[in-house]
Amino acid sequence: MEIKEKKMLTARKAEDFSEWYQQAIINSEFVDYSAVSGMIAFRPAAYFAWDAVRSATSKLFIESGIQDVYFPMLIPEHLLEKEQEHVEGFSPEVAWVTHTGKSKIDERLAIRPTSETIMYYSYSKWIRSWRDLPMRFNQWNSVIRWEFKHPVPLLRSREFMWNEGHTAFATKEDAEAERDVVLGIYEKVLKDYLALPGIKGRKTDKEKFAGALASFSIEHMLPNGLAIQGPDFHVDGQNFAKVFDIKFLDKDGSVKYAYQNTFAISTRELGVMIAVHGDDKGIVLPPKLALVQVVIIPIFKEQNRAKIIAAAHELSKALSGIRVFIDETDAYSPGWKFNEWELKGVPVRIEIGEKEVSGDSITVARRDTLEKMSIKKQEAREKLLALLEDIHVNLYKRALERLSKSIHKVSTMKEFKELIESRSGFAQAPWCGKVECEDKIKEETGAKATNMPFDVQGEAEGKKCVYCGSDAIAIVNFAKSY
Amino acid sequence: MEIKEKKMLTARKAEDFSEWYQQAIINSEFVDYSAVSGMIAFRPAAYFAWDAVRSATSKLFIESGIQDVYFPMLIPEHLLEKEQEHVEGFSPEVAWVTHTGKSKIDERLAIRPTSETIMYYSYSKWIRSWRDLPMRFNQWNSVIRWEFKHPVPLLRSREFMWNEGHTAFATKEDAEAERDVVLGIYEKVLKDYLALPGIKGRKTDKEKFAGALASFSIEHMLPNGLAIQGPDFHVDGQNFAKVFDIKFLDKDGSVKYAYQNTFAISTRELGVMIAVHGDDKGIVLPPKLALVQVVIIPIFKEQNRAKIIAAAHELSKALSGIRVFIDETDAYSPGWKFNEWELKGVPVRIEIGEKEVSGDSITVARRDTLEKMSIKKQEAREKLLALLEDIHVNLYKRALERLSKSIHKVSTMKEFKELIESRSGFAQAPWCGKVECEDKIKEETGAKATNMPFDVQGEAEGKKCVYCGSDAIAIVNFAKSY
Numbered sequence: 001m002e003i004k005e006k007k008m009l010t011a012r013k014a015e016d017f018s019e020w021y022q023q024a025i026i027n028s029e030f031v032d033y034s035a036v037s038g039m040i041a042f043r044p045a046a047y048f049a050w051d052a053v054r055s056a057t058s059k060l061f062i063e064s065g066i067q068d069v070y071f072p073m074l075i076p077e078h079l080l081e082k083e084q085e086h087v088e089g090f091s092p093e094v095a096w097v098t099h100t101g102k103s104k105i106d107e108r109l110a111i112r113p114t115s116e117t118i119m120y121y122s123y124s125k126w127i128r129s130w131r132d133l134p135m136r137f138n139q140w141n142s143v144i145r146w147e148f149k150h151p152v153p154l155l156r157s158r159e160f161m162w163n164e165g166h167t168a169f170a171t172k173e174d175a176e177a178e179r180d181v182v183l184g185i186y187e188k189v190l191k192d193y194l195a196l197p198g199i200k201g202r203k204t205d206k207e208k209f210a211g212a213l214a215s216f217s218i219e220h221m222l223p224n225g226l227a228i229q230g231p232d233f234h235v236d237g238q239n240f241a242k243v244f245d246i247k248f249l250d251k252d253g254s255v256k257y258a259y260q261n262t263f264a265i266s267t268r269e270l271g272v273m274i275a276v277h278g279d280d281k282g283i284v285l286p287p288k289l290a291l292v293q294v295v296i297i298p299i300f301k302e303q304n305r306a307k308i309i310a311a312a313h314e315l316s317k318a319l320s321g322i323r324v325f326i327d328e329t330d331a332y333s334p335g336w337k338f339n340e341w342e343l344k345g346v347p348v349r350i351e352i353g354e355k356e357v358s359g360d361s362i363t364v365a366r367r368d369t370l371e372k373m374s375i376k377k378q379e380a381r382e383k384l385l386a387l388l389e390d391i392h393v394n395l396y397k398r399a400l401e402r403l404s405k406s407i408h409k410v411s412t413m414k415e416f417k418e419l420i421e422s423r424s425g426f427a428q429a430p431w432c433g434k435v436e437c438e439d440k441i442k443e444e445t446g447a448k449a450t451n452m453p454f455d456v457q458g459e460a461e462g463k464k465c466v467y468c469g470s471d472a473i474a475i476v477n478f479a480k481s482y
Numbered sequence: 483m484e485i486k487e488k489k490m491l492t493a494r495k496a497e498d499f500s501e502w503y504q505q506a507i508i509n510s511e512f513v514d515y516s517a518v519s520g521m522i523a524f525r526p527a528a529y530f531a532w533d534a535v536r537s538a539t540s541k542l543f544i545e546s547g548i549q550d551v552y553f554p555m556l557i558p559e560h561l562l563e564k565e566q567e568h569v570e571g572f573s574p575e576v577a578w579v580t581h582t583g584k585s586k587i588d589e590r591l592a593i594r595p596t597s598e599t600i601m602y603y604s605y606s607k608w609i610r611s612w613r614d615l616p617m618r619f620n621q622w623n624s625v626i627r628w629e630f631k632h633p634v635p636l637l638r639s640r641e642f643m644w645n646e647g648h649t650a651f652a653t654k655e656d657a658e659a660e661r662d663v664v665l666g667i668y669e670k671v672l673k674d675y676l677a678l679p680g681i682k683g684r685k686t687d688k689e690k691f692a693g694a695l696a697s698f699s700i701e702h703m704l705p706n707g708l709a710i711q712g713p714d715f716h717v718d719g720q721n722f723a724k725v726f727d728i729k730f731l732d733k734d735g736s737v738k739y740a741y742q743n744t745f746a747i748s749t750r751e752l753g754v755m756i757a758v759h760g761d762d763k764g765i766v767l768p769p770k771l772a773l774v775q776v777v778i779i780p781i782f783k784e785q786n787r788a789k790i791i792a793a794a795h796e797l798s799k800a801l802s803g804i805r806v807f808i809d810e811t812d813a814y815s816p817g818w819k820f821n822e823w824e825l826k827g828v829p830v831r832i833e834i835g836e837k838e839v840s841g842d843s844i845t846v847a848r849r850d851t852l853e854k855m856s857i858k859k860q861e862a863r864e865k866l867l868a869l870l871e872d873i874h875v876n877l878y879k880r881a882l883e884r885l886s887k888s889i890h891k892v893s894t895m896k897e898f899k900e901l902i903e904s905r906s907g908f909a910q911a912p913w914c915g916k917v918e919c920e921d922k923i924k925e926e927t928g929a930k931a932t933n934m935p936f937d938v939q940g941e942a943e944g945k946k947c948v949y950c951g952s953d954a955i956a957i958v959n960f961a962k963s964y
Contacts, residue, residue: 032604039556040554044550044551068526068529068533069524069526069529070524071523071524072518073641075517092584093582097577098580098581109518111579118517121516122516159556161552
């Protein structure tokens with residue numbers, strides 16, 4: 001039973017990313033391992049960050065006409081099995097409820113790995129005429145996918161929180177027009193809140209969602225050279241509508257099946273955010289997602305304690321609209337506290353000692369660059385608001401530079417293999433569209449198709465498939481994935 | 483495949499509450515039965531209402547220093563079993579996960595019926611010194627309690643959403659001081675958002691929460707004369723702390739166990755809200771919880787359609803800060819639409835026809851009293867905001883009057899039995915504090931102790947127990963319960 005031990009990081013991000021990540025995320029008290037293997041506890045800083053993402057995304061969804069709903073977390077086995085590809089994709093990871101109280105139940109219930117099947121059962125009752133469309137519903141919940149690989153907090157958790165949007169339209173065109181709206185919302189939230197860039201594109205058929213006609217994603221690159229998928233959007237066409245009998249009487253008097261989409265952003269993004277922005281001192285939180293944006297560390301001795309603490313509170317009061325915490329305990333030294341708050345990733349630290357109380361300036365340190373500067377007390381609020389904004393912009397800029405540098409155009413398999421072996425990011429290569437080539441590439445290099453970035457598809461024309469040499473139809477970002 | 487059938491209510495609330503409630507809640511498209519027995523789908527209106535309750539409560543929690551966290555939804559069996567009373571209270575209702583994918587798991591996992599056990603496992607790691615206290619955490623999630631009685635949407639669901647607050651303090655006094663803060667927050671949210679009054683008091687030991695030292699509740703009365711428990715607050719003392727080893731190094735150098743509380747408000751309140759405010763035309767939503775606050779019904783023929791629809795949109799634009807929907811379909815008559823929106827409980831309806839377009843007034847109908855009135859177009863926004871506020875106040879006042887009238891002071895068992903048999907509400911009676919009397923009362927009348935209302939405890943002095951005639955120590959509200 002002692003006061004807190006000093007839990008700094010011993011691993012270096014550049015040398016052992018995996019160990020660094022686990023130390024950073026746990027020692028910073030962002031999340032913790034729980035009593036259940038592969039599932040984590042979201043501590044206040046992590047939940048705050050997720051809630052900010054949820055709330056920002058939700059606001060944009062609602063503005064675009066999407067409504068929130070909530071469906072049961074359990075799905076009867078016969079429903080989950082209705083769509084063949086879907087059940088094959090998910091059933092290996094499903095957690096099954098077989099008993100309630102002391103009784104065995106007649107039919108097993110799956111804890112939702114995703115909610116298409118239980119939602120579409122209701123959609124088929126609710127959708128009768130073209131007047132009921134579009135039906136654009138979303139829910140915020142948590143799902144369980146029992147990963148059997150080594151689970152990693154946030155990046156590969158057996159339970160994660162997310163949004164799942166499930167929409168239905170009268171026409172193919174209306175359904176397809178939703179894609180850019182939703183991917184645009186995700187891109188905006190990633191940039192404006194998580195300070196994360198990503199690569200938008202279409203998945204190959206091999207890598208698309210179980211049950212979808214086409215999948216789209218925003219892909220990230222981790223510091224260890226492994227790609228990880230971010231938010232996604234799936235065009236389901238009439239696939240589920242036919243299986244779940246979601247049809248409507250159209251204006252022309254005929255009965256048609258609805259066209260559907262699904263889309264999601266999950267708590268995995270918090271893991272990507274930490275992986276991308278963190279450094280050897282700890283995690284680095286983008287200011288909008290930081291529960292504490294500014295920490296004030298009073299530097300005092302016994303004789304000037306009261307005066308300095310009072311000055312800290314006075315300053316705090318002047319910082320309306322900023323989330324401030326004053327660390328006034330005397331159990332730890334200022335140096336210890338500096339380390340502690342750097343570990344926790346708080347964007348700005350203010351030091352207030354005798355010099356700051358008697359003078360007209362305070363000392364400020366920014367977490368992203370670790371720079372120290374002096375600002376006038378009178379301008380504190382205004383300068384700090386600008387500094388928080390600047391930190392956000394800098395984090396995004398830095399991340400975008402790194403992402404851009406991680407994309408390497410290759411045109412031969414030799415270059416491809418060397419690139420993948422060096423773990424330096426994406427091998428961007430022309431591809432003929434044949435799954436055989438995709439399979440062979442995976443077999444020989446370990447890299448899979450992450451997506452076909454929208455912004456480079458024009459370059460496919462005239463190029464040859466990196467594997468077989470026949471005409472390319474797409475440019476693909478290949479990488480080993482997390 | 484047809485356009486919507488007319489689904490009005492056939493049951494009368496005063497004659498067959500149970501049938502009325504189910505028709506009202508389903509036909510209004512507030513919630514729907516789902517593919518899982520005993521679990522419901524929250525349609526947009528219901529989710530919006532719950533999200534407003536969540537958001538209002540959360541804001542008050544955060545202001546009072548409570549922080550949001552999130553813990554896994556699954557609890558290993560050995561953890562759930564650690565506290566004896568707790569497991570006995572919950573295990574009959576637990577949904578058990580026994581398999582993941584094709585594999586049987588080594589230890590069964592309970593879907594949380596409540597999260598004390600999984601949270602306190604972590605608290606024992608996180609709490610080391612008095613500096614870590616108080617630790618006041620809350621989570622918003624859904625839980626499963628497999629009710630074997632007939633489930634009823636919202637009022638008795640096998641899955642429900644709630645907040646669960648779980649706090650730890652260094653001293654008994656600090657822990658106990660939290661009670662009035664939290665019950666005050668719940669009371670405020672019930673009054674200001676759901677327009678619901680309740681009776682605040684302490685539960686008897688027989689009726690307290692499994693594992694608590696003392697429980698407190700806010701109790702409601704349903705129109706059928708049955709009581710139903712609302713939000714609650716439990717003082718756990720050091721009970722769980724001893725079982726889960728939650729201890730800390732105090733200022734005096736000694737190691738002590740923490741004092742804990744737990745508290746909750748759930749989606750059951752939405753059911754109570756509908757039961758209390760609804761009428762034979764449908765549900766009645768308090769304006770702050772209404773996804774649509776004002777519905778505009780344009781009344782047109784083919785020749786003036788465009789003009790009238792345009793006027794409706796113009797009016798809508800002037801109503802900033804109000805959630806407005808224009809029902810401009812021509813598939814249904816105005817009368818059909820009036821019924822439909824009354825069924826859905828939208829607080830205010832505006833009718834716009836030729837007369838309203840040419841004149842300077844519009845016709846407005848309020849849902850709570852069904853009164854119609856005329857308001858000047860120019861003052862529409864201001865008058866409607868005032869009307870929405872007035873509807874809220876009126877709903878609360880009406881509910882409070884009914885609740886007050888449902889409390890009947892009785893001093894003999896003859897009065898007690900007559901009152902309970904007549905299904906007219908609470909029998910408020912003096913009680914000696916002995917569980918034997920409480921048991922006998924339950925046996926002979928079917929009524930149980932709902933709680934001991936704070937505001938009448940002064941009246942116990944000098945009174946005799948309604949059952950045994952010995953000195954009373956408390957005044958108890960007895961009722962049959964839902």
